[in-house]
Amino acid sequence: MQVTILPGSINGTVTANPSKSAMQRAVAAALLSNGKSIIRNPGLSNDCLAALDVASKLGATINRQQDYIEITSNGIHPVGNEINCGESGLGIRMFTPIASLSAHPITINGHGSLTTRPMNFFEEVLPQVGVKISTLDGKLPLHIQGPLQAKHITIDGSLSSQFLTGLLMAFGAVAADVTITVKDLKSKPYIALTLQLMEQFGVKVSEENFERFSFGKRQAYKAGEYTVEGDWSGAAFLLVAAAVAGKAEVHHLNTQSAQSDKAILEALEKAGAGLMPGVFTVNVEKQQLKAFDFDATDCPDLFPPLVALAANCEGTTKILGVSRLAHKESDRGKTLQEEFGKLGIRIELHGDEMLVHGGTGIKGGTVSSHNDHRIAMACAVAALTAGGPVVIEDAEAINKSYPEFYEHLQKLGGVVKQEGATSQVH
DSSP states (O other), rough: OOEEOOOOEEEEEEEEOOOHHHHHHHHHHHSHHHHHHEESSSOOOOHHHHHHHHHHHHOOOEEEEESEEEEEESSSOOOSEEEEEETTTHHHHHEEEEEEEEEEEHHHHHHGGGOOOOOOOHHHHHHGTTOOOEEEEEEEEEEOOOOOOOOEEEESSOHHHHHHHHHHHHHHHSSSSEEEEEEEOOOOHHHHHHHHHHHHOOOOOOTTTTTTEEESSOOOOOEEEEEEEEEEHHHHHHHHHHHHHHHEEEESSTTTTOOGGGGGHHHHHHHTTTEEESSSEEEEOOOOOOOOEEEEETTTGHHHHHHHHHSSEEEEEEEEEEGGGTSSSSOOOHHHHHHHHHHTTTEETTTEEEEEEEEOOOEEEEEEEEOOHHHHHHHHHHHHSSSSSSEETGGGGGGGTTTTTTHHHHHOOEEEETTEEEEEEO
């Protein structure tokens, strides 16, 4: 699908889409619980739908209502011998340890970019907790057979915090008096979100400096109600759009959230945007923007909106954490360099550092999403201040995390042309 975004100012109010990070974790916790859980304000992006499908294949009954989802479960009891996590990196890393709680042999698959991502860390860790595993040269499909046995274990947290999320959640169902020790953990706020959600479903883990996670006496997940909060990673694009092209009020954003991507507020402040955070609302208004330095190591998903922001700032912005980008939906560092280059913005990559040369003016042009949802959204935001229309190819990539994105951009007054139809909503 091709989408064309016209330059122009925005002004309006929009409600943030539900957090797919929180939604997927809630689905996993409900699956691990006994009884009926209700998830309100559920996310229905492709990654969230994949999580619901995995939960049903692992034994839960899913009942979708208009504004909530019922998940009835009594633990892990696989139906059949295969699950498919779609294109969700969190899904595969979280559900693999959870699925291995069963003694049933299971094949775990995915599609799209997930089939090219490295999975060899499973082979290093799962055998230490009694799980047999094989991969296809470190890639999908995975073949596992449990049951997982919770033991004292030390893991490397530098590649992905998502695998630790899965291990913590799986241990929560069976562990007694064991500790997971983690070296060099990245994305600590995501683990804070995992622990917060586990506690809401009745399992408490004590942590020391995000290096030691201790389970005391054996606990059990308890079914309950959970309301999914707004998604900071998707809302970051709307907030940046307001900072560069007008103003916007974004509702349903919890400024006390454990989501790491709320750090976008810090970046906007450093760049000089007009910022008024409330408790569940954030107002952003365009002001003179200046280059900034930002460490995105713990929030790598912010790179695309940060680049869209930096392109509109006077001077050269330095963003750290590039090494976290290689195994995303695309190699995001290089993809951002390539696609923003087509719009006249020069980006340099030096090891873990990205330099974005802003203030030179964004040109119109045609770009590709590389089937990466966040690249599509970053290019759409850049288009608002471009010298001409920006055409985004493979624009439907947004469905992975934020299917309503173009609609929300229109709601703020953006002009979005989709397959020959122009629409503008004020």
